[in-house]
Amino acid sequence: MHLVKKIEIIANSFELAKILDCLQKSGVHGHAVIRNVAGSGLREGSEDLDMTMLDNVYIIAFCMPEQIKTVAENVRPLLNKFGGTCYISDVMEIRSVKCVASL
Amino acid sequence: MHLVKKIEIIANSFELAKILDCLQKSGVHGHAVIRNVAGSGLREGSEDLDMTMLDNVYIIAFCMPEQIKTVAENVRPLLNKFGGTCYISDVMEIRSVKCVASL
Amino acid sequence: MHLVKKIEIIANSFELAKILDCLQKSGVHGHAVIRNVAGSGLREGSEDLDMTMLDNVYIIAFCMPEQIKTVAENVRPLLNKFGGTCYISDVMEIRSVKCVASL
Amino acid sequence: MNANLIVSNILNPPILFFFLGMLAVLVKSDLEIPPPIPKLFSLYLLLAIGFKGGVELTKSGINQQVVLTILAAIIMACAVPLYTFFILRLKLDTYDSAAIAATYGSISAVTFITASAFLTELGMPFDGFMVAALALMESPAIIVGLILVNFFARDEKREFVWSEVLRDAFLNSSVFLLVGSLIIGMLTGEHGWEVLSPFTQQMFYGVLTFFLLDMGLVAARRIKDLQKTGVFLISFAILIPILNAGIGLLIARAIDMSQGNALLFAVLCASASYIAVPAAMRLTVPEANPSLYVSTALAVTFPFNIIVGIPLYLYCINLFWS
Amino acid sequence: MNANLIVSNILNPPILFFFLGMLAVLVKSDLEIPPPIPKLFSLYLLLAIGFKGGVELTKSGINQQVVLTILAAIIMACAVPLYTFFILRLKLDTYDSAAIAATYGSISAVTFITASAFLTELGMPFDGFMVAALALMESPAIIVGLILVNFFARDEKREFVWSEVLRDAFLNSSVFLLVGSLIIGMLTGEHGWEVLSPFTQQMFYGVLTFFLLDMGLVAARRIKDLQKTGVFLISFAILIPILNAGIGLLIARAIDMSQGNALLFAVLCASASYIAVPAAMRLTVPEANPSLYVSTALAVTFPFNIIVGIPLYLYCINLFWS
Amino acid sequence: MNANLIVSNILNPPILFFFLGMLAVLVKSDLEIPPPIPKLFSLYLLLAIGFKGGVELTKSGINQQVVLTILAAIIMACAVPLYTFFILRLKLDTYDSAAIAATYGSISAVTFITASAFLTELGMPFDGFMVAALALMESPAIIVGLILVNFFARDEKREFVWSEVLRDAFLNSSVFLLVGSLIIGMLTGEHGWEVLSPFTQQMFYGVLTFFLLDMGLVAARRIKDLQKTGVFLISFAILIPILNAGIGLLIARAIDMSQGNALLFAVLCASASYIAVPAAMRLTVPEANPSLYVSTALAVTFPFNIIVGIPLYLYCINLFWS
Numbered sequence A, B, C: 001m002h003l004v005k006k007i008e009i010i011a012n013s014f015e016l017a018k019i020l021d022c023l024q025k026s027g028v029h030g031h032a033v034i035r036n037v038a039g040s041g042l043r044e045g046s047e048d049l050d051m052t053m054l055d056n057v058y059i060i061a062f063c064m065p066e067q068i069k070t071v072a073e074n075v076r077p078l079l080n081k082f083g084g085t086c087y088i089s090d091v092m093e094i095r096s097v098k099c100v101a102s103l
Numbered sequence D, E, F: 001m002n003a004n005l006i007v008s009n010i011l012n013p014p015i016l017f018f019f020l021g022m023l024a025v026l027v028k029s030d031l032e033i034p035p036p037i038p039k040l041f042s043l044y045l046l047l048a049i050g051f052k053g054g055v056e057l058t059k060s061g062i063n064q065q066v067v068l069t070i071l072a073a074i075i076m077a078c079a080v081p082l083y084t085f086f087i088l089r090l091k092l093d094t095y096d097s098a099a100i101a102a103t104y105g106s107i108s109a110v111t112f113i114t115a116s117a118f119l120t121e122l123g124m125p126f127d128g129f130m131v132a133a134l135a136l137m138e139s140p141a142i143i144v145g146l147i148l149v150n151f152f153a154r155d156e157k158r159e160f161v162w163s164e165v166l167r168d169a170f171l172n173s174s175v176f177l178l179v180g181s182l183i184i185g186m187l188t189g190e191h192g193w194e195v196l197s198p199f200t201q202q203m204f205y206g207v208l209t210f211f212l213l214d215m216g217l218v219a220a221r222r223i224k225d226l227q228k229t230g231v232f233l234i235s236f237a238i239l240i241p242i243l244n245a246g247i248g249l250l251i252a253r254a255i256d257m258s259q260g261n262a263l264l265f266a267v268l269c270a271s272a273s274y275i276a277v278p279a280a281m282r283l284t285v286p287e288a289n290p291s292l293y294v295s296t297a298l299a300v301t302f303p304f305n306i307i308v309g310i311p312l313y314l315y316c317i318n319l320f321w322s
């Protein structure tokens, strides 16, 4: 087992393409996306599951610790512009043939 | 980046309103809710996705470290009464215009 | 509050039964499953939400720290064979009547 | 003749698809109706049956028969949880007894709908106001159940937030949609029927079939819970419906219901709620064990009613009414 | 006669179910149409209305009336956001004004569909090419809105990725499916109609009913947002549709549309987008406050149009055209 | 005449909506049929086609023609994966070859359904027992594929949990629902047909249309995978269906099938599974690369069959049978 970083982003679904793009550009190629996330945030009128088109997505991506700085730099402008939140934490990856650390 | 706390609650969907209420009262205003979560817990008969009305929800809320004590105190009676589990961990928030730490 | 471990597994839904089996055998009885997770991983052709049958699942299980070794040993062969990723992190559990630590 | 009715009931597509669903679980097929499709189907069925009832209620108007039927419905909805509670107390604690009693005091809309489809096929008429009876019998049992807990639970005086309880009982989505559709049916009458019936009528039987396929899956998944339930509860889940249907038939005969209405009334008395009441009980009586009241209602009483109960009650009606 | 039309509009199942949905939120019932069912219904409605329009367009062919109507549609779609922008600037900043103007310049397909169902019931004919007008009026307002932002926003010169903007405007799922179904309807004509109409026709009214039930839920949940919106925007959300419909009717009279077509054209001018445009605005004008443009369009203008607007515009048509 | 058939096939709403779906992906529209709606539609189609087949099977009874057809079906289902395996081994390793061979040995129910809708439109009759052939041809290829792996994979002797494999093959949801509906159709016969056909018949064509819209989206998203697939596999995915259909037609002629049945049989032989078999292969032969067998079946063979294949095979039948 070895240390990797977990990135969690909650944002409105209309941002999804932009965020995945930005992860890709930061060199983070694996991700998982959970759709239809309801929620209420710090901006007004964001409890949006009622309009199917405006629900939130929850994006999870695991990456190597050294990639975090790039991700943070690339994601911050998006968050400032369109809203959404991004959190980073430490997790241990179980080493397998194809894992984040195997790249 | 700065430290915030992540609260994760898994509980039956009938408790959702009560739990969100309780977060609100503890001063935690942002949250995200994922519905249709299947699972099996420590009580009997809880693998409940089969009845659409009795599925679980997965609630995520990020808050400031000093709010955790209040949350724990308020949530515990709910868990004892209705079931469900609550976990707390450390995450780093990417600072943006509107983030937990910006309040 | 006391320390427990959080296991997160993202894998293709056809593996779900095998993974839950494997958790069960490792003594981890509680779990939550989120279905319909889209994503792209490190193998080719894994962006699979388009075929409903081949979407991913996100499995969360909380357990005692001493169970982790067994879980890792049992899960690794599955990951190597069928793909998927498994991560482990530290979380604090809010003690309640029925919680991981109460067993 | 009884066997005959049972066979002609069983050889209906909805019932056969119910069996198919159960079989799928038994042979471990991966067949499933993905959520939230079953939810959509149940909304559709409630809307369709409520709307039809409303339209017919406009045609028939409100007469003595309607009032008597509705009175009988309310009385049974209050009486059933009372006497089943004391039967259950013989073996179970107060909480479980009250929760199960409430479950059996309330009704299952799908059982009612299956019975009405059966009547339609046999060409036996029934009245639109039976849908009003259906709506009225869903909620009272919840209130009665909570009153029982309040009265008999020794340990602590319970304080229910009655406004929430009443809302759960009378404004939960099934009661609300059913009553709403009934009223809209009454308001739009013949005209509304013309425009909406291609949707609410022609697809009705097919949606019911699909929904029972899902109910078969759900019921069969619950069967393994029955091991923990014990013989007492399983016999309860078969005998009490028969008893309730019997009492219902006596009342129906006394107030001179038509044969079709009598069958529906018997089915209402005999059926048990597996959605609305369990949801309410989990919130208000968390001490009770959900697998007891959900599993008996779903895995025993529901299949029993739609397979054996409906034709059995109809057989009795054939005997009594002629 | 006006009141008469309103009553006969209100006593339609779709409108009544819209009210039922609003009521459900007000009394805090847990009724909901689970996602993604409303999405499916809206796809169905777009497909059905587009296909029907296409089939009828083949029958009628493209004549002068078609060309005039489509020109009028495009002109209104560009003019409405322009003049509403300046009205809005009286009270709001550039971003909010442009976003709201774009919202009101575009259209609501469901309002159009409700109006066409109303016409069908009254037995008033309308033409298939109105669906083409519907499709053409959805997108231009987005472009106009962004041009307004580009021109009037002082702080920084905005750079839109125009390829993305144009895709959002002209290839978003509703426009794409509507236009696609229209073309398929034209290609398959009478023959396609025969095979597909049991699906697209018979269920149409029922699906619309179900969808409006959901719209009622959605609209009512937005009502609480209106407190923050203020009196100016609420009156805007009622008066501007009337103004737009009025202008639309004048144009319709000028180019001699039939009564049915005129109603649909007025409804297109009067309605506001609550899906496609808001989604585009969030991406391109994130400075604007979504709760302003979504809530007014959804919680005020939409209910106003389907309840009061449609019969009101029809009343005016009855006056003007005879 | 061939071109004529192709055109009349292409000008069908379902095929045109398939193209519309592909186009949506190409122009990057955000059109999507949200999950789990496509799943619901596929369940519906299986139920409807199975039920109809069962009802007709009761009418026709089981005669020599039925037995011969079913034998032919089973033989083809076992033979196709065998000879395609050796063709594939020319270029690919054992695992990929076995997985692709299994895919092409099995069938695609939607292709079958599209063909049957095409026949219905042309007014050409076909028999209910062809649905039984459909059901029987889905599973054997999985077993044959695994036997091939077991036999030819050098590195290690594989141990399959055969009980699981057989369950995946014979009790997966599509086979199970299809066979179940077939049997229910046989049991309820004419009577069941009367009550269920408004649902299973009238909506059939519309649901198929919607489903093919989704299939267009899905197939187009897979097209980019074809770059990695290479020329060999792409030609395989077009030529092998033609070969299989040709062999199927020879057999059909030999046992004197009717023209309608012959087309369906050819389509069964020519089509490849993109759901059941890929799912089974991922579990049992994880060494094989899913993007190879899913993409060829879905992005090449499926579109080829429904656009060109069906009319082509029918053209050959017109030649041979007269």
Ligand SMILES: Nc1ncnc2c1ncn2[C@@H]1O[C@H](COP(=O)(O)O)[C@@H](O)[C@H]1O
Pocket (backbone or CB within 6 Å): A010, A011, A012, A037, A038, A039, A040, A041, A042, A043, A046, A047, A056, A082, A083, A084, A085, B029, B030, B031, B032, B033, B060, B061, B062, B063, B098, B100
């Ligand atoms: N503190 C938080 N904890 C959990 N989820 C949050 C939090 N803040 C925002 N979110 C989620 O992120 C979405 C967008 O947030 P916002 O940009 O603040 O509107 C919300 O709808 C929530 O689902």
Ligand SMILES: Nc1ncnc2c1ncn2[C@@H]1O[C@H](COP(=O)(O)O)[C@@H](O)[C@H]1O
Pocket (backbone or CB within 6 Å): B010, B011, B012, B037, B038, B039, B040, B041, B042, B043, B044, B046, B047, B056, B082, B083, B084, B085, C029, C030, C031, C032, C033, C060, C061, C062, C063, C098, C100
């Ligand atoms: N140890 C655990 N790990 C992950 N999820 C759990 C765990 N225990 C319970 N859950 C989830 O929480 C729900 C309610 O748990 P319970 O109150 O124990 O019935 C279960 O259905 C699971 O989805």
Ligand SMILES: Nc1ncnc2c1ncn2[C@@H]1O[C@H](COP(=O)(O)O)[C@@H](O)[C@H]1O
Pocket (backbone or CB within 6 Å): A029, A030, A031, A032, A033, A060, A061, A062, A063, A098, A100, C010, C011, C012, C037, C038, C039, C040, C041, C042, C043, C046, C047, C056, C082, C083, C084, C085
């Ligand atoms: N680095 C990662 N971060 C987040 N999710 C991942 C990552 N890698 C893989 N996944 C998820 O796990 C699934 C299976 O991964 P794989 O076995 O690599 O194909 C993918 O479809 C993703 O949803």
Ligand code: NA
Pocket (backbone or CB within 6 Å): D080, D104, D105, D106, D107, D244, D268, D269, D270, D271, D272
């Ligand atoms: Na009852």
Ligand code: NA
Pocket (backbone or CB within 6 Å): E080, E104, E105, E106, E107, E244, E268, E269, E270, E271, E272
């Ligand atoms: Na407009």
Ligand code: NA
Pocket (backbone or CB within 6 Å): F080, F104, F105, F106, F107, F244, F268, F269, F270, F271, F272
């Ligand atoms: Na084949």
